[in-house]
Every structure is written in C-alpha cells, then in structure tokens.
Amino acid sequence: MIEIAKYHSDISRISSVDLSNPEFGKECSDHMFSAYFENNSWVQPEIIPFGTIEFLPSMLTLHYGQSVFEGMKAFKMHDGRISIFRPELHYERFNRSLERMCMPLVPKELFFTALIELLTIDQAWVPSASGTSLYIRPFCFATESRLKIKISDSYRFMILMSPAGKYFGKPFRLKVETEYTRTAEGGTGYAKCSGNYGSSFYPVKHAIEQGFDQVLWTDAKEHKYIDEAGMMNIMFMLDGKLVTPALNSAILAGVTRDSVLTIAKDQGIIVEERKIAVEELRSFLESGKVSEVFGTGTAAVVAPVKLIRIGDADYEIPEPSENSFHSKAYSLLNDIRTGISPDPHGWNFII
Ligand SMILES: Cc1ncc(COP(=O)(O)O)c(C=O)c1O
Numbered sequence: 273m274i275e276i277a278k279y280h281s282d283i284s285r286i287s288s289v290d291l292s293n294p295e296f297g298k299e300c301s302d303h304m305f306s307a308y309f310e311n312n313s314w315v316q317p318e319i320i321p322f323g324t325i326e327f328l329p330s331m332l333t334l335h336y337g338q339s340v341f342e343g344m345k346a347f348k349m350h351d352g353r354i355s356i357f358r359p360e361l362h363y364e365r366f367n368r369s370l371e372r373m374c375m376p377l378v379p380k381e382l383f384f385t386a387l388i389e390l391l392t393i394d395q396a397w398v399p400s401a402s403g404t405s406l407y408i409r410p411f412c413f414a415t416e417s418r419l420k421i422k423i424s425d426s427y428r429f430m431i432l433m434s435p436a437g438k439y440f441g442k443p444f445r446l447k448v449e450t451e452y453t454r455t456a457e458g459g460t461g462y463a464k465c466s467g468n469y470g471s472s473f474y475p476v477k478h479a480i481e482q483g484f485d486q487v488l489w490t491d492a493k494e495h496k497y498i499d500e501a502g503m504m505n506i507m508f509m510l511d512g513k514l515v516t517p518a519l520n521s522a523i524l525a526g527v528t529r530d531s532v533l534t535i536a537k538d539q540g541i542i543v544e545e546r547k548i549a550v551e552e553l554r555s556f557l558e559s560g561k562v563s564e565v566f567g568t569g570t571a572a573v574v575a576p577v578k579l580i581r582i583g584d585a586d587y588e589i590p591e592p593s594e595n596s597f598h599s600k601a602y603s604l605l606n607d608i609r610t611g612i613s614p615d616p617h618g619w620n621f622i623i
Pocket residue numbers: 343500502503504505524525526527528529568569570571
C-alpha cells in the first residue's frame with residue numbers, strides 16, 4: 273500500500289474564491305500532490321500546500337518538452353457525495369501520453385491513491401452550483417538538469433485541482449484550417465503532451481484575429497479530412513446520424529467523445545466514426561442536412577458551433593434547441609455525474 277505523507281496548509285484560501293461561478297483554471301485548491309521518479313522508481317509521494325516549486329533553469333522539460341498532462345473533473349453529487357468522471361480512461365490516456373514521450377508510466381495505485389487523498393483533503397473545494405466542478409490536472413515533467421538533448425532520467429508527477437464554472441458560454445465560430453497543422457499521423461496528436469498546445473496557439477491566434485473562436489483541424493498531409501476542433505473533438509449531426517472523425521494517431525481520444533457517442537447509441541441514434549472530408553461536410557451544409565455541430569471535451573463538456581468557415585464561404589448552423597441531441601446529451605451527462613440520472617455504464621468513480 274502506498275503511504276502518502278501529508279503536510280497541511282496553515283490557512284485556507286477558499287473563502288476568497290467565488291465557488292458559485294469560478295473562473296476556469298484561475299485558482300488552485302489549498303493542496304497539491306507531488307512524487308518524484310528517481311533511480312527507476314517513484315518516491316516521496318506527498319500532499320503539500322499549493323505553492324511555488326524550485327527547479328534549475330537547466331531542467332530538461334524547459335528545453336526539450338518532455339511534459340504531459342490530463343484534465344478530468346470531480347462533481348458534487350445530489351446527495352453530497354463526490355465523484356470523479358471516468359478517471360480510469362484519463363489514467364490510461366495519461367500513460368499512453370507518457371509512453372509516447374519516453375517518460376516513466378505512473379502505477380495505477382499511485383495515481384488513484386494520490387487522487388483520492390488529495391480530493392479528500394480539499395473536498396470543500398468541489399463546487400455544487402449547476403454546471404460547476406473541480407477540475408483535476410495530473411501532470412508529469414522531466415526534471416533532470418542537463419543542457420544536452422536527451423531523455424531525462426528523473427521526473428516529477430504532480431496533481432493540481434481548480435474549481436471550474438462553465439467554459440464556453442455561447443455557440444462558437446469555427447474556421448476550417450488548411451494552412452497550419454496541429455499534428456500529423458505518426459506524430460503526438462493522440463498524446464496529451466504540452467507541445468501540442470504550444471504549437472496550436474499561433475494558428476488559433478490568427479483565427480481569433482479573423483473573428484473566429486477556434487479552428488477545425490484537418491489532416492496534415494492533404495488538409496482534406498477533418499481531425500478535431502481546437503481543444504475538443506468534433507461531432508456533426510448529418511441527416512439524422514451522429515458522425516465524428518474516426519480516431520487516428522493525430523486525434524486525441526476524448527473521454528467526453530466516448531461518453532457522448534455511448535449516450536447516442538443508448539438512444540438508438542446511428543453513430544458513424546469515420547473519415548469526414550471537408551468537401552463532404554460542405555455538401556451536407558449546402559443541402560441543409562446538418563442540424564447540429566458541436567465540440568466535446570472535459571472543459572467545455574458539449575459546446576455548440578454556430579458557424580463554420582470553409583475556404584471563403586461561411587455556413588450557419590441552426591440554433592440549438594432544448595430538443596437538440598447535444599443539449600440533451602449535455603443535460604444527461606450532468607445528471608449522471610450528479611447522481612440525478614442512473615449511471616448505467618459505471619462512469620462515476622465515487623470518493
Ligand atoms: C486536443 C484535444 N482534443 C480533444 C479533447 C477532449 O478530450 P476529453 O473529452 O477527454 O477532455 C481535448 C481535451 O482534453 C484536447 O485537448
């Protein structure tokens with residue numbers, strides 16, 4: 273059994289945070305988890321007050337980018353219990369990312385014990401207002417001090433937590449990106465490594481300057497097929513079928529994606545995971561057969577799209593209604609997480 277040392281914070285910052293509508297990612301809870309990978313094993317697991325950490329400027333992660341992270345959420349249930357949404361899937365993806373970046377895997381017992389004990393200590397930070405949650409950020413980075421390009425021999429695994437409100441308030445505008453790429457097949461797109469995000473900023477910044485909110489990434493080779501949307505997976509309701517790009521090594525396998533597809537299948541909706549050509553999407557849009565377009569992700573949950581730019585043409589997506597599939601899926605997901613609706617697939621991990 274893993275023993276985690278605990279060093280409690282002298283004072284709590286919780287009273288200074290508006291838990292009824294917290295700004296996503298702004299404040300961290302009072303404590304954080306930390307463990308070190310040294311001499312081929314994970315050592316010194318501890319929960320310590322949230323605060324600064326020390327490192328040398330020659331730390332490898334700052335130079336060569338061995339850094340991966342996860343993002344999941346804990347919810348206050350209707351009956352006061354706290355549950356984490358599908359942490360198993362996040363754990364598996366974390367290790368897939370670590371493997372891709374030549375970093376040591378985190379043992380399941382360490383990951384889950386750290387998660388449960390940190391959440392137990394800072395349980396008061398789980399907000400209860402509708403649409404709110406406690407965002408959980410496990411991450412791992414190379415710590416060896418060396419200027420030479422090499423795989424680090426030492427690492428640190430940490431977990432932070434931050435109360436979260438709603439992410440995207442209103443339906444957003446997407447631009448199909450055909451100049452820049454986020455990643456390519458054979459690259460690191462399926463891993464949640466920091467570099468994927470840093471390299472996305474430039475094209476997204478350009479799209480924002482042109483009046484869009486996000487980009488719709490296309491494949492790196494031909495810019496012909498749709499990959500995903502910004503920091504979300506993308507789904508289309510095409511002629512009554514829920515269609516989403518099939519996973520490949522350039523696409524992150526979203527936990528929300530899997531959950532929404534499962535909800536759709538449960539409701540008898542035909543689901544297709546396949547290649548979607550931009551031109552196919554254009555002809556569906558032109559024939560008025562696209563009733564919904566939405567992104568899925570832990571931060572945004574389900575985020576409707578109101579406009580898609582393909583080349584020089586703008587296509588408006590119908591306004592979402594209460595009967596839209598994604599509005600219903602959003603409510604159902606919230607109800608499952610808070611225990612209002614049954615959890616037939618065992619998605620809630622109750623603390
Ligand atoms: C690039 C990218 N795609 C998709 C997703 C959605 O994944 P999930 O639903 O697991 O949050 C995210 C968010 O984590 C992301 O960063």
